[in-house]
Amino acid sequence: MSATAPRVLVVDDEPQIVRGLKILLRSAGYAVEAAETKADALVELVSRPPDALVLDLVLPDGGGVEICEEVRRWSRLPILVLSAVGDEREKVRALDAGADDYVTKPFGTDELLARLRALLRRSVDVGGSPELKIGELVIDLSDRLVTRNGKPVHLTPIEFDLLRVLAQHQGRLVTQRQLLREVWGPEYGDETHYLRVHVAHIRAKLEPDPSRPRYVITEPGVGYRLRDPAA
Amino acid sequence: MSATAPRVLVVDDEPQIVRGLKILLRSAGYAVEAAETKADALVELVSRPPDALVLDLVLPDGGGVEICEEVRRWSRLPILVLSAVGDEREKVRALDAGADDYVTKPFGTDELLARLRALLRRSVDVGGSPELKIGELVIDLSDRLVTRNGKPVHLTPIEFDLLRVLAQHQGRLVTQRQLLREVWGPEYGDETHYLRVHVAHIRAKLEPDPSRPRYVITEPGVGYRLRDPAA
DNA sequence: CGAACTCATCAAGATTCCGTAAAGACAGCG
DNA sequence: CGCTGTCTTTACGGAATCTTGATGAGTTCG
Numbered sequence: 001m002s003a004t005a006p007r008v009l010v011v012d013d014e015p016q017i018v019r020g021l022k023i024l025l026r027s028a029g030y031a032v033e034a035a036e037t038k039a040d041a042l043v044e045l046v047s048r049p050p051d052a053l054v055l056d057l058v059l060p061d062g063g064g065v066e067i068c069e070e071v072r073r074w075s076r077l078p079i080l081v082l083s084a085v086g087d088e089r090e091k092v093r094a095l096d097a098g099a100d101d102y103v104t105k106p107f108g109t110d111e112l113l114a115r116l117r118a119l120l121r122r123s124v125d126v127g128g129s130p131e132l133k134i135g136e137l138v139i140d141l142s143d144r145l146v147t148r149n150g151k152p153v154h155l156t157p158i159e160f161d162l163l164r165v166l167a168q169h170q171g172r173l174v175t176q177r178q179l180l181r182e183v184w185g186p187e188y189g190d191e192t193h194y195l196r197v198h199v200a201h202i203r204a205k206l207e208p209d210p211s212r213p214r215y216v217i218t219e220p221g222v223g224y225r226l227r228d229p230a231a
Numbered sequence: 232m233s234a235t236a237p238r239v240l241v242v243d244d245e246p247q248i249v250r251g252l253k254i255l256l257r258s259a260g261y262a263v264e265a266a267e268t269k270a271d272a273l274v275e276l277v278s279r280p281p282d283a284l285v286l287d288l289v290l291p292d293g294g295g296v297e298i299c300e301e302v303r304r305w306s307r308l309p310i311l312v313l314s315a316v317g318d319e320r321e322k323v324r325a326l327d328a329g330a331d332d333y334v335t336k337p338f339g340t341d342e343l344l345a346r347l348r349a350l351l352r353r354s355v356d357v358g359g360s361p362e363l364k365i366g367e368l369v370i371d372l373s374d375r376l377v378t379r380n381g382k383p384v385h386l387t388p389i390e391f392d393l394l395r396v397l398a399q400h401q402g403r404l405v406t407q408r409q410l411l412r413e414v415w416g417p418e419y420g421d422e423t424h425y426l427r428v429h430v431a432h433i434r435a436k437l438e439p440d441p442s443r444p445r446y447v448i449t450e451p452g453v454g455y456r457l458r459d460p461a462a
Numbered sequence: 463c464g465a466a467c468t469c470a471t472c473a474a475g476a477t478t479c480c481g482t483a484a485a486g487a488c489a490g491c492g
Numbered sequence: 493c494g495c496t497g498t499c500t501t502t503a504c505g506g507a508a509t510c511t512t513g514a515t516g517a518g519t520t521c522g
Binding site: 076089091092095096099101102108110111114115118142144145 | 307319320322323326327330331332333339341342344345346348349353354403404450451452453
């Protein structure tokens with residue numbers, strides 16, 4: 001779960017239900033996305049993984065059970081199954097397929113929210129924190145830790161923030177103005193000198209040969225980019 | 232969850248229910264212990280932590296809600312609450328107190344087993360031991376005791392809470408704000424000097440050389456982390 | 463070739479942040 | 493009432509970090 005509002009993906013083919021859930025969950029402080037089919041859901045799950053999944057068991061292009069099984073191959077994402085079917089065998093099937101909870105419609109909204117809170121609470125800190133990998137570098141954003149070939153490298157706050165912004169754009173060019181704004185604030189857009197000094201420090205700490213940079217590449221007159229030297 | 236049969240602690244004051252649950256759970260391959268009161272349950276939880284807890288909400292010497300809250304102060308043990316009460320407020324209260332699932336009596340046995348499987352599946356390697364070990368330190372969260380090389384170290388309440396928060400994040404960085412909020416409360420987010428003096432006290436009590444900290448590492452401008460010096 | 467520009471590096475200040483000690487405030491307890 | 497343990501508050505020296513200025517190398521373009 002991130003520091004910002006937890007993201008919940010709702011998968012259901014009935015527009016009314018989706019609308020209701022969106023309102024309910026948003027008013028409870030969640031960021032809500034929706035998908036109507038199994039295919040859409042899987043695309044969304046892979047491209048922008050949410051913090052939890054609320055899943056109707058009956059979908060046009062395949063059961064929610066299949067989604068559970070699919071997701072469980074690579075993720076521990078909390079899954080809450082909604083269903084009009086109260087049949088016990090159906091519950092067992094969904095739970096054993098990977099669902100974490102099963103609520104039958106019609107459901108009490110307070111109970112649904114409480115069960116979702118319980119799921120999210122358990123998932124905090126389980127499963128390693130999100131890491132960005134660039135060549136020999138591993139950047140753990142939540143831990144503010146950078147390692148090169150497994151060895152931790154100490155960066156000062158500004159150095160880490162600079163590297164983070166570069167890493168989050170994954171190889172793309174980041175302009176000087178953009179970097180300055182994101183690290184120092186909007187009013188520092190012209191202090192390009194700061195960048196040179198701190199980029200030099202970063203290179204000294206994590207480039208094999210700081211005078212011949214392989215990770216932090218400067219684009220003269222424009223900005224910097226963080227690239228994977230192997231790629 | 233251990234390699235042997237998972238251990239389940241059943242807490243209920245009705246002998247019939249206990250007997251039924253024992254038979255059911257044992258036939259499903261679990262090792263089952265039972266307790267009839269809140270006090271017994273807590274003793275058993277601390278002395279021989281099970282892999283999961285099945286808990287009746289109504290007990291002679293205090294509610295199951297209290298047990299949930301108590302357990303959650305030091306453990307992530309999966310808790311499945313059983314109750315004859317289907318009232319939604321009661322469910323919300325139990326779930327928010329720390330329960331992971333809530334099943335109303337009478338329940339389908341297959342569903343109960345499936346929900347228990349789902350809980351245990353998620354809790355893999357999130358051990359329910361009330362002790363955290365970091366190098367030579369052992370932190371017993373349930374009776375608020377710290378030992379170094381087996382010798383008890385006396386910490387004041389605030390010192391213990393600081394150490395607890397650091398330990399519960401297992402080596403990860405904890406920001407100053409986060410520490411202040413969790414130990415003092417949300418409105419103390421900026422009193423960073425509290426941290427400095429109490430961290431100094433902690434180091435004086437449990438670092439071999441307080442001037443060269445090996446356990447409580449400071450990240451200048453960001454926060455602290457508790458690390459295992461051997462790792 | 464030289465002027466103008468951008469960048470890298472180095473070396474001080476300047477500033478912020480941290481560790482430490484010590485003293486005052488406050489509650490619990492005999 | 494005095495004692496004890498704990499927390500808060502203050503003060504200051506030193507460390508870590510950031511800023512600032514100076515210098516030289518490389519590039520572009522007239």
